[in-house]
Structures are given as C-alpha cells and as structure tokens.
Amino acid sequence: MKQTALYERHKAAGARIVDFGGWAMPLHYGSQIDEHHAVRQSAGMFDVSHMTVVDISGADAGPWLRYLLANNIDRLPAVGKGLYSCMLNETGGVVDDLIVYNRGPAEYRMVVNAATREADLDWMHSTADGFDVTIRERAELAMLAVQGPAARELTAPLLPAHAGADALHLGSFESFEPDAPGEYFIARTGYTGEDGWEIVLTATAALTLWDELRAAGVQPCGLGARDTLRLEAGLNLYGQDMTTQTTPLESNLAWTVAWEPEERDFMGRRALEAQRAAGPSHKLVGLLLEGRGIMRAGQVVQTSAGPGEITSGGFSPSMEQSIAFARVPTKSDEHCEVEIRKNVVPARIVKPPFVKNGRVLING
Amino acid sequence: MSEVPDQLLFTEDHEWLRLEDDGDVTVGITDHAQAALGELVFVEVPETGAEFAEGDACAVVESVKAASDVYCPLSGEVTEVNEALADEPELVNSSPYEDGWIFRLRPTDATVLDEMMDAEAYERYLAELED
Structure with a gap:
C-alpha cells in the first residue's frame, strides 16, 4: 500500500x-x-x-477546461477563485468530481479523487488532443x-x-x-x-x-x-453516489452544470441536453429513517413510483439516527420504505444537507 | 489484548455464554468481537419467547462500519432481552461481558455447553487467529 x-x-x-x-x-x-x-x-x-493535485498550464488551459468540465471556469474570473465541477464522458456519465482553482493567467489547479487518479489522468490526456496544455500531477x-x-x-x-x-x-x-x-x-x-x-x-x-x-x-x-x-452535509462520494453510469442530473448535481452560454460545447453536453429535455427518470435524494435500523448502500427502497436504491447510508452521529442518499424514480413522493435485511422500515425523502455549520436542518 | 473472563464459555463466532443459577444461558459478544466491529450504533435483539436452533441468526449488531449477525450458540427459547441496548448500543463496546449482554435463553439441551471453549481455550483460539 x-x-x-x-x-x-x-x-x-x-x-x-x-x-x-x-x-x-x-x-x-x-x-x-x-x-x-x-x-x-x-x-x-x-x-x-492521497487526493490527486493536478496543475494545468499552457496557452489553451482555459479553452481546454471550458471543454473538459460541465461547470464553466468563466465563473472564476478572479485569481484564487475555486469551482466545484463534474468531469463527464460523452454519454454524460460522471468520470469524477473535482474542484478547479484559478491560479493566474492560463494557470489552474484541479484536486481530484484518489481512487480515480489513473482514469482521470487518462481522460484528461485523451481530451487534450489539439490543445496547447500541460497536465502536471503533483504527487509530491x-x-x-x-x-x-x-x-x-x-x-x-x-x-x-x-x-x-x-x-x-x-x-x-x-x-x-x-x-x-x-x-x-x-x-x-x-x-x-x-x-x-x-x-x-x-x-x-x-x-x-x-x-x-x-x-x-x-x-x-x-x-x-x-x-x-x-x-450529513449532503456531499456526494464519487464511486458510490455517482459513477460513469449516472449523470449529474440523476445525482443531485444539476446545479453544477453550466448550460449558459449555449455555444459552449463541453464534453457530455449533448447527452445531458437530451436527458434534460426528456426528463431524467431518476433523482438522488436524502432519506431519513423513521423506524429502527441503519440504512446501508445497496439496500432497496420502495417508493410510490417504483423501486430505488441506497447509494450511501449510515448512522448520523449528530442526529443519532440513520440517514442516507438514495437514487429513486423522479416521481417518487415523500414516503417510502427501505428493505433493511428482513425488515421493511418506513423512511422519508428529504432534501440534503442534513447538518450544516453545526446545526441539524432536518427534523426527525 | 482482549479481556477474556475466566467464568464464561465461548464460541468460535466470538460469543460468550454464562450459565445462570436458574439454568438459563446469558449470551453476548466478546471483547475481541466488539473491538473488531468498532463503535456500535444499533443492536436488534430477538423477541422474548422466540425459539431458535443452534446457528440461527438471532440478533444483529451494527457498527459505524457494517451490520453483523449474532448466531444463536445453542437451541432454545429466548426468556429475556437487554432492552437497554435500544437506546445505548454502545454498552456492548464499553461493557461487553456485563451491561452489554444481549439476550437470555432457556436451552433445549444444556449438555452442548460442555463442548464450548473455556477462557483458556478461547485465548488460545484468539492467539491462533492472530498468527
């Protein structure tokens, strides 16, 4: 290791x-x-x-990031500003989530996940063809x-x-x-x-x-x-709550997609636009368990609109009860049931975050 | 190093048993088991009156990390459960052999207790696991 x-x-x-x-x-x-x-x-x-720091430089650093990322680095006009974004593949699936910082003219820093390091770097290099850009990992x-x-x-x-x-x-x-x-x-x-x-x-x-x-x-x-x-903070974990098989629209991350300006052709845009027009079939929501037990990733959720699945779950030390994220049909209403081992336990669909700045925001 | 009290019996699934004066058997998980599981946040105890065969999953202990079954170490009928664990599952961590007991059972056949490990045998078993 x-x-x-x-x-x-x-x-x-x-x-x-x-x-x-x-x-x-x-x-x-x-x-x-x-x-x-x-x-x-x-x-x-x-x-x-263990997280991967990648420094980006070169005359085309800006244009390349405008193409690579679903969020728009034009929202980072000032040096020092950071932006949360997904990096997508052609079908709109999430390759990784990251923070990109503006470090000066044509200088950026990205911090990406550890587990996805290799796939991320491969993806960055494969999308950089034709761009004058230097991608430098800072493993030291x-x-x-x-x-x-x-x-x-x-x-x-x-x-x-x-x-x-x-x-x-x-x-x-x-x-x-x-x-x-x-x-x-x-x-x-x-x-x-x-x-x-x-x-x-x-x-x-x-x-x-x-x-x-x-x-x-x-x-x-x-x-x-x-x-x-x-x-508790309502923050997704890559590999659990979103993967290459899910889009930001299905991962409670629609707010990170910069649709404007319309002419910005970012990776995955066409697939995302089609999904947005049709309406995504699933959404990622918060769950608050109303009975006893602990929700865990992989458990099935039965909703009014069909089954869903827990993507992350556990015990909230601040709330002293079980909370989770689940991917459920878009039309699900508030009440659902979670299959926890042999038990069927009632739960409520809520909007994360559960806790922020020391305060519990969702009432049990 | 795990604590292993002398007067108890033990299973390979890291449960402990104590034969009470009335012939019932009290069951819990060992210090080694609670340490391996980590901080417990939920315990599902069986229902009083429920009957289990040896090896049946009869309780669940859930830590911050994961859920684990507790297997019934011998056949019998549940006579009492530790209700305190509903609000204080952490008793299993802080007091695995006393306040953190899980349930009491009236054994169908108490002679199976003779086959269980005593403290010395369980300590040897733990030492082998670490090798």
Whole structure:
C-alpha cells in the first residue's frame, strides 16, 4: 500500500489503518464518533494527501477546461477563485468530481479523487488532443484539511510568513498562495459541512503543521468521520453516489452544470441536453429513517413510483439516527420504505444537507 | 489484548455464554468481537419467547462500519432481552461481558455447553487467529 508523508504520524496517534484505494489511510484514531463531534463542535484535521493535485498550464488551459468540465471556469474570473465541477464522458456519465482553482493567467489547479487518479489522468490526456496544455500531477505534495467552527482561528497563527491574516480574509471557495519558502496553497473549502481550510503543501511542511495543529488541540480525524460528516452535509462520494453510469442530473448535481452560454460545447453536453429535455427518470435524494435500523448502500427502497436504491447510508452521529442518499424514480413522493435485511422500515425523502455549520436542518 | 473472563464459555463466532443459577444461558459478544466491529450504533435483539436452533441468526449488531449477525450458540427459547441496548448500543463496546449482554435463553439441551471453549481455550483460539 502507498503511504502519505504523514503515515508515521497516524501510527503514532494510534490510528487504525485501512486500505483505501491502494493507500494506507487512518480509519479512526480510537473513536470515529468523537472525531465527528470534534469537527462539528470545534476542530478536526484530516490527512487528504492521497487526493490527486493536478496543475494545468499552457496557452489553451482555459479553452481546454471550458471543454473538459460541465461547470464553466468563466465563473472564476478572479485569481484564487475555486469551482466545484463534474468531469463527464460523452454519454454524460460522471468520470469524477473535482474542484478547479484559478491560479493566474492560463494557470489552474484541479484536486481530484484518489481512487480515480489513473482514469482521470487518462481522460484528461485523451481530451487534450489539439490543445496547447500541460497536465502536471503533483504527487509530491501533501494535503491537510482542517475543519470545524474553530479550525481557521486555530490554524491561522501556524501558517508561514504571517499568511494567517490574509488567509482569514478568504471567502468560501477562495484560495491564495502566500509568499513563503516552498509551496503553500490555502483554500476555504472542505468536505464536512463546516468552515475550514484545505491546505496543499510540501511533505516537510505538512509534518510541521500536523504537529503544531495537534499541539493546538486539533483532533486528528480518519476516513470514518470524513464519511459521516460528508453524508450529513449532503456531499456526494464519487464511486458510490455517482459513477460513469449516472449523470449529474440523476445525482443531485444539476446545479453544477453550466448550460449558459449555449455555444459552449463541453464534453457530455449533448447527452445531458437530451436527458434534460426528456426528463431524467431518476433523482438522488436524502432519506431519513423513521423506524429502527441503519440504512446501508445497496439496500432497496420502495417508493410510490417504483423501486430505488441506497447509494450511501449510515448512522448520523449528530442526529443519532440513520440517514442516507438514495437514487429513486423522479416521481417518487415523500414516503417510502427501505428493505433493511428482513425488515421493511418506513423512511422519508428529504432534501440534503442534513447538518450544516453545526446545526441539524432536518427534523426527525 | 482482549479481556477474556475466566467464568464464561465461548464460541468460535466470538460469543460468550454464562450459565445462570436458574439454568438459563446469558449470551453476548466478546471483547475481541466488539473491538473488531468498532463503535456500535444499533443492536436488534430477538423477541422474548422466540425459539431458535443452534446457528440461527438471532440478533444483529451494527457498527459505524457494517451490520453483523449474532448466531444463536445453542437451541432454545429466548426468556429475556437487554432492552437497554435500544437506546445505548454502545454498552456492548464499553461493557461487553456485563451491561452489554444481549439476550437470555432457556436451552433445549444444556449438555452442548460442555463442548464450548473455556477462557483458556478461547485465548488460545484468539492467539491462533492472530498468527
């Protein structure tokens, strides 16, 4: 298994290590539920160095990204701005979801998923024919996510070269790169539904920052808490909630498709337009279990309009009940039933997020 | 290292059994089992009066990660269940041999208990699993 720069730090912190897409990653450091609450109530940190950072440059960087991505980088006029987007294939299926940042004239940075690294890079190269663009993977860089209501104030004093003050001015989905030795990239983004930063930095700097954050009382958090936090926050997980077999319109991601301007011919556009005109047969929704049990991916959901399937499910530590995402027929009404093992348990279709900024938004 | 109390009996499925004075058998999962499952968030106990054969799935323990069946270690009728687990499934993690018991059973044939592992045998079994 591949190890991140912080692997020994995880072991020292008592992590239970698991194989995650070929990476030896921490599942938890004792209690994934405590880690979850730390992020909702104070601050937690995640080693996300396994994620793939890809820097894009060249005269055609802009035109190529306008073709590659379903969202439109013209929504990123200012340097530092970030944008969430899907990368689609010809049939409108999702190859991956990512964040792309504007780093200056003809310079962009994309952060894509770890498990899809190879398929993503292959897809990027195969779509770049005829474009003057350089696609450079930055496997040597580490990445830390510090998340929670206290995350920014605890992290700011630890940033190099007085970057903390500037970092505190970042708006949501904004990034900046302080003028410091080595490389440092700070973005006000995350995958938890809480405020915080995601920081791309050198391996050496990551070790120092990890140690200083621990000393400041920031809770190390593993993949287990990352999953329950993103589920509560209504954030999709690639490979579970959307795949190459589903489009953004069937994945609660229609808002990430930039239809305007009409003349922008992005990959998958024709297929998506046809689906939009016909009306997608399925939609991705949130589920709140009204009886006892835990919903899990793969379970069948019976709705008023036919069967559907849970794509992600589990126990919400903030709500102390089971929540899920499910792909169901578009015409389904609010009430449904989930087949949990031998039981048929009533559930309610809701609109995620379930929890945001420490507050439960959906009433059980 | 898992805790393995002396006075209990054990199965290869990591359940423990305790023969009570009235002849009923109390069943739970071992410290090793709860540690392997991770933090429990839901326990489905059987119904009092239900009858099970040895090896039947009779309860479910669900952790943050996944659901696992608890298999009935011997045939019999359920006489009592641990109602506290409905609100506090984490008792199985914090107190697997005491407050985290799952159900009590009146055995059809108590002599099968003679074939179960004692603490020493279960410790050897755990050691073999780790090899």
